[in-house]
Amino acid sequence: MAASDILLRGHEISRRWGGLVALDGVSLALRRGRVHAVIGTNGAGKSTLINILSGEVAPSGGRVELLGQDVTAWPQPRRARAGLGRSYQRNTIYPDFTVFENCRLAAQARTQRPWAWWQSAQACEASSSAAHDAARRAGLDDALDRSAGLLSHGQKRQLEIAMCLATQPEVLLLDEPLAGMGAEETERMLALLATLKAGHAILLVEHDMDAVFRIADELTVMVNGVVIASGEPAAVRSNAEVQAAYLGEQ
Amino acid sequence: MMGVHRRPDVRLAFVIAVFVLLALLPFTAGGYALDLITKTMIYAIFALSLELLVGSTGLVCFGQAAFFGIGAYGAVLWSPQADAASLLWLLPACVGAAALYALAVGALSLRTRGVYFIMVTLAFAQMAFYVVHDTPLGGGTDGIYLNVKPVLGSVLDLGHSGVFYSVTLASLAAVFGGLALLLRSRFGRALAGIKANEQRMRATGFSTYGYKLAAFVLAGAIAGLAGFLFAVKDGYVNPELLGWHLSASVLIMIILGGLGHLRGALIGAFAFALLQEFFKSEAIFGAFAKHWSLGLGLSIIACVALLPRGLVGVPALLRERLFGTRRATVDEVIDGGV
Numbered sequence: 001m002a003a004s005d006i007l008l009r010g011h012e013i014s015r016r017w018g019g020l021v022a023l024d025g026v027s028l029a030l031r032r033g034r035v036h037a038v039i040g041t042n043g044a045g046k047s048t049l050i051n052i053l054s055g056e057v058a059p060s061g062g063r064v065e066l067l068g069q070d071v072t073a074w075p076q077p078r079r080a081r082a083g084l085g086r087s088y089q090r091n092t093i094y095p096d097f098t099v100f101e102n103c104r105l106a107a108q109a110r111t112q113r114p115w116a117w118w119q120s121a122q123a124c125e126a127s128s129s130a131a132h133d134a135a136r137r138a139g140l141d142d143a144l145d146r147s148a149g150l151l152s153h154g155q156k157r158q159l160e161i162a163m164c165l166a167t168q169p170e171v172l173l174l175d176e177p178l179a180g181m182g183a184e185e186t187e188r189m190l191a192l193l194a195t196l197k198a199g200h201a202i203l204l205v206e207h208d209m210d211a212v213f214r215i216a217d218e219l220t221v222m223v224n225g226v227v228i229a230s231g232e233p234a235a236v237r238s239n240a241e242v243q244a245a246y247l248g249e250q
Numbered sequence: 251m252m253g254v255h256r257r258p259d260v261r262l263a264f265v266i267a268v269f270v271l272l273a274l275l276p277f278t279a280g281g282y283a284l285d286l287i288t289k290t291m292i293y294a295i296f297a298l299s300l301e302l303l304v305g306s307t308g309l310v311c312f313g314q315a316a317f318f319g320i321g322a323y324g325a326v327l328w329s330p331q332a333d334a335a336s337l338l339w340l341l342p343a344c345v346g347a348a349a350l351y352a353l354a355v356g357a358l359s360l361r362t363r364g365v366y367f368i369m370v371t372l373a374f375a376q377m378a379f380y381v382v383h384d385t386p387l388g389g390g391t392d393g394i395y396l397n398v399k400p401v402l403g404s405v406l407d408l409g410h411s412g413v414f415y416s417v418t419l420a421s422l423a424a425v426f427g428g429l430a431l432l433l434r435s436r437f438g439r440a441l442a443g444i445k446a447n448e449q450r451m452r453a454t455g456f457s458t459y460g461y462k463l464a465a466f467v468l469a470g471a472i473a474g475l476a477g478f479l480f481a482v483k484d485g486y487v488n489p490e491l492l493g494w495h496l497s498a499s500v501l502i503m504i505i506l507g508g509l510g511h512l513r514g515a516l517i518g519a520f521a522f523a524l525l526q527e528f529f530k531s532e533a534i535f536g537a538f539a540k541h542w543s544l545g546l547g548l549s550i551i552a553c554v555a556l557l558p559r560g561l562v563g564v565p566a567l568l569r570e571r572l573f574g575t576r577r578a579t580v581d582e583v584i585d586g587g588v
Contacts, residue, residue, distance in 0.1 A: 054453065080455035092453075094446040105443050109455030114437040114464070117428075121439040167454050 005031040007201040008053065008084070008171045013062035015048050015225075022048045023225045025062070030171055030201035035193065037204045037212045037233075040222035046205045047089065049222075050173050053203070054086045055079040067170065081109060085169030087160040089176045089205075095149030099140055102148050102159055103131035107166035130166050138162035138192060154185030161192065172196065173203045178211055190215055213237070221245070265426070265513055272419050276412060286523065288415050291422045292479045294519035297503045298425050299472035301515040304504060306433060307465045308445030312368045312497055313355070313375025317348040317470040319492030320378065321477025323388055324348075326396045326487050334409075337402040344478040345471050351378065352470020356463045375497060383489040393488030396481060408482050418479055425472055429512055432468075441465055506553055508560025517561045525549055 008030040015023040023045045030036050038046050051057040053064055055076035064072045071079050080086075094102050107130035108121065122128070135141055138158045143151060148159060157177055164172055177193070178186050186208065193215055196202065206212050212219070213233050220230040221242050229239045236242055275287060296318055303309040324344035329335040359370040382388030399409035408414050432438050443451045444458050451458050481487045490496065499522070507518025529535065529545035557563055 056449075056453070075457070076452050077455050077457040080453060086453050088450075088453075092447055092450040094443060094450070096446060097442075101439075105439055106454045108436055108439065112436060112440070112456065114440065114461065117432050117435045117437055119436070120434045121436045122434070124436060127436075163450075163454065 005033070007032055007067055008203070009065040010049070010053055011063040011065065013049065013052055013064070014060045015045075015052060015057065016060045021225050023052070023059075026222070026225070026227055027062075028203075028220050028227070028230065030203055032170070032199070032201050033197055034217040035197055035202045035204055035215050036218040036220065037206060037216035038220045038222060039206065039209070039212060043224070044222040045225040046222060047175065048225075050086065050175050050203070050205060054084060054173055077109075080167060080169075083168075083170035084173070085164040085167050085171065086173040087164050087175060087177060089179060091156045091160060093148045093156060093159050093163065095147070097148055098145055099135060099148050099151070099159060099162075100131055100144040103134050103162050103166040104128055106163040107131045107134065107168075109167050127166075130168060134162045134164075134166035137165055137195070139188065154181050154188070157181060157185070157189065158192070161189075161196075165196070169200065171201045171203070173205075175205050176207065177204070178206055178208045186211060261513065265516070268513075268516065269419075269423055269426075272422075276415055281411075284411070284415060286527065288411075288418050288483060289480075290520055290523040291418045292476050292483065293500070293503065293523065294516050295418075295422050295425050295479070296473055296476035296500050297507070297515035297519045298422075298429060298512060299469045299476065300500050301504045301509070301512060302429060302465055302469045302472070304501070305509040305511065305514065306438070306445065307441045307462060308448075309360075309462060309466070310368050310501075311371045311466070311469070312494070312501065313371035313373075314469070314473055314500055315492050315494065315496035316355070316375035316378040317352055317473035318477035318480070318496065318500075319382065319487075319489075320348045320351055321345060321474030322481035322487045322491045323382060323477075324474075325400070325478045325481040326394050327388075329396055329398065329400060331397060334398045334407075335400040337400045337406065337408070340400050341475075341478060345474045348474020348477065349467050349471035352467045352473075353463070356466030356470070360459060360462050360466060372494060372497070375492060375494060379489055379492040379494075382492060388487075388489065391489060393486060396485040396487070399482055399485065414483060418483075421475060421479060425475070426512060426516065433512070437461070437464070502550055506550060506560060508557075508562030511560075511562045514560050514562045521561055 006029045010026060010028050013023055013026045014021070026045070026049060028036065038049065040046050048057065052059045055074060059072065063070060066079060066082055066084055071082065094105065097105065104127050107127035108124065110130065111124060111126045135144055138161050140155065140158055140162055143155060148156070151159060161177060178189055181189060190211055193202065204212070204216065216233050218231065219233045219236040221228050221236060223245045228245060229236045229242045272287070272291070276284060279287065300311065300314045303311045321344045324347045325340060328340060328343060355371065355374040359367055359374065362370050383391060388394065401407045406413055406417065408417060440451065440456055440461050443456070444461060448458050477491065480491065503518035503522045504515050505518070506521055507516065508514035525546050526542065529542035530539055532539040557567065559566065
């Protein structure tokens with residue numbers, strides 16, 4: 001695996017909240033064309049890790065590199081514009097807007113032009129076409145005109161991904177995209193993630209172990225803010241420490 | 251937009267009808283009514299400035315009167331004692347001063363959120379209030395008079411009430427039209443996104459602080475314009491123009507009219523003025539009219555309780571009651587807020 005394939009790298013990332021160590025020296029690399037799953041029990045530090053990688057929370061120590069650049073000091077919006085997309089565990093869509101406008105507004109981040117006050121946002125072709133494209137890829141082209149708040153839970157999760165895609169990111173950080181989904185919706189989402197793999201580096205935080213082992217190319221297991229195992233899913237699965245700490249408890 | 255059910259034509263027609271009506275009024279209405287309408291139009295401009303923050307961006311500013319008052323005091327303090335000042339420089343100076351104060355207040359207060367933001371904006375407004383109230387700069391509690399009203403060469407003399415009415419109406423139309431354009435632009439959509447979910451906006455790549463600060467400064471400038479007009483109209487300013495009572499009144503106007511719609515600010519300002527006149531009327535209430543604020547307060551409470559979407563929501567409410575239909579909320583929000 002060539003080093004140039006690494007789109008996002010976290011190096012020795014630590015985060016302390018007062019006396020509590022949420023993350024302790026976590027390193028990982030995301031490569032284009034690969035799904036890197038991070039699993040761990042509640043409180044293992046998965047969400048903190050995503051928040052630090054995306055720039056929402058500053059690390060106490062360590063470094064984040066995006067496309068070969070040190071972005072540790074960059075605020076979240078700048079990282080997002082540089083190609084880092086994330087979805088949230090809870091739905092963070094704009095419920096009063098249509099599905100299309102949710103995607104279009106996300107895509108607008110790439111062509112903001114806030115000074116062009118005389119131009120209608122709807123006339124922005126770049127964001128409109130990116131929005132159509134993202135909605136189509138996420139399987140929402142039938143729902144473009146619907147109010148986002150009225151979608152089913154599964155469709156809202158798809159919209160989360162579509163909004164992510166609309167910003168045309170290189171790296172996707174997905175925080176529990178399968179949470180609360182039924183079997184059929186899970187299948188649809190996994191198929192979607194499989195199609196996204198080719199063009200992106202994907203970090204997947206997920207509790208659904210069946211899904212994780214089906215789609216992940218790499219696996220990192222965290223316990224109490226520390227990585228206890230990392231590598232090919234099959235190798236990680238047979239790791240005794242992982243079985244004792246996590247998988248065995250299921 | 252993309253086949254969403256909405257009726258922009260009806261709304262546009264309503265707004266145009268209001269402006270046509272206001273333009274025709276001087277030909278029919280008497281002096282008192284015209285004076286009242288002029289004052290109300292100034293309040294409508296002021297309400298629009300706050301609507302940009304509260305209704306369009308989700309920033310509840312509780313110190314909007316500071317910018318209004320700065321525009322008003324500027325008009326009086328910078329006018330020569332015995333000569334008419336030129337609009338050409340006085341108006342930009344007043345609007346600019348209000349915008350500048352808004353820049354300072356916004357730069358600091360926008361680092362806070364929610365109830366802290368409300369309190370910080372109030373604190374900055376009170377600071378400005380006490381500067382004019384307690385220092386020789388603003389003439390103290392007595393206020394100061396504007397001796398000669400500003401002119402624009404020999405073209406416009408704001409001392410003439412007919413001319414002043416036209417200028418106020420033109421200002422209101424320009425502010426309304428400008429904001430309507432702004433809200434449908436990419437900048438306006440970004441503000442709507444910030445109101446709906448700022449965290450998501452940052453995650454998609456919008457530096458929201460800059461957007462909010464730009465909106466705050468623009469709102470301050472518009473409030474400054476309203477204050478300028480107010481001072482020129484009455485030829486008199488006092489510290490009350492920067493007081494929190496006025497900040498609260500303008501907040502009530504936009505809530506009464508309906509947040510999230512520019513025409514809500516327009517309707518709210520007129521409804522507020524009409525209610526005030528109604529409860530102040532001795533012909534109707536006799537001696538009780540001196541307790542007008544009680545009636546005004548009660549009627550506002552009733553309005554807010556019965557009309558959660560404000561007065562702009564009345565047609566939709568009637569449709570629901572009469573025909574049992576309910577539109578998706580999306581058409582209320584997505585039209586760019588006109």
